[in-house]
Amino acid sequence: MMANNSTAQNNAIITAPGGEHDRCGWFQPCRGVRPPAMTSNGVVWRLVLLGAPGVGKGTQADLLNQRLDACHLSTGDLFRAASKQKESEQSPAMRAAMEHMRRGELVPDSTVWEMVRERANSIRCSAGFVLDGFPRTLGQAESLRRLMESEGIPLTAVVNYELPLAEIVARLSGRRTCEKCKAVYHVTGNPPKMDGVCDRCAGKLFQREDDWPESITVRMAAYERSTAPLIEFYRVQGLLVSVAATGSPDEIYARTMSALRARA
């Protein structure tokens, strides 16, 4: 269970080791280099990013983390980092989670929530946060709602990225990820300067197992069945902001911020 938080804890900017653009941390912290970015009425950005696999949530979360200096939680990154642990150090639930992930299925809610709850302190980050890939089911969304309610911390908005399926599949099949810092590239859309080598840390680039065609089909079906209903869940709460995920990452970032500011 989470400890009760004092005002001092609420105001502290949570910091943790990790490079400036490193997505591999459990929770990519804000760097605390400047005062928190806020909406026009002084609200800190606390965002959930929704959208189909490969729509570009991770790419946008990275930009939001860099430019708003908000904390970044990617449950997919959490699971991929856990998969690097020795098998003997992994719990049975975590080994089962890896299998689900390889096949492109969702990890059971209980395992996901265990992981997120361990890092629940981070929702108090005074610079705000970006949740990327969580929540992904109505059960997870309810757990998050209860946690935030108990902390007295509201979400600012839920950004739903939209893109035609053909473009999503093209993005996924060309994705390459750095094995060291987890920076994300695309073989044609956003290639590294040197083939197979990360521009940021010179790490080796690899293709994710769940980006193989058979897993992509399973992931899309899981999205339609379990995650798409969250669009309505957040719409009725008045939190949903839909953004077209077409164009360059910078264009989408600008579109996201102008939609968020218009709403704020």
Ligand code: AP5
């Ligand atoms: P996760 O890692 O969250 O995968 P995902 O949601 O399927 O999302 P992706 O990371 O595939 O895509 P993205 O939208 O972040 O796109 P990206 O920016 O990389 O989860 C993986 C697995 O973990 C799940 O399948 C599940 O098993 C498990 N899991 C995780 N969280 C869970 C949860 N809460 N509950 C249950 N299970 C969970 O971009 C994709 C590509 O497009 C890249 O190559 C990128 O360079 C390129 N690109 C991005 N933007 C653009 C652009 N504007 N123009 C051209 N190319 C672009």
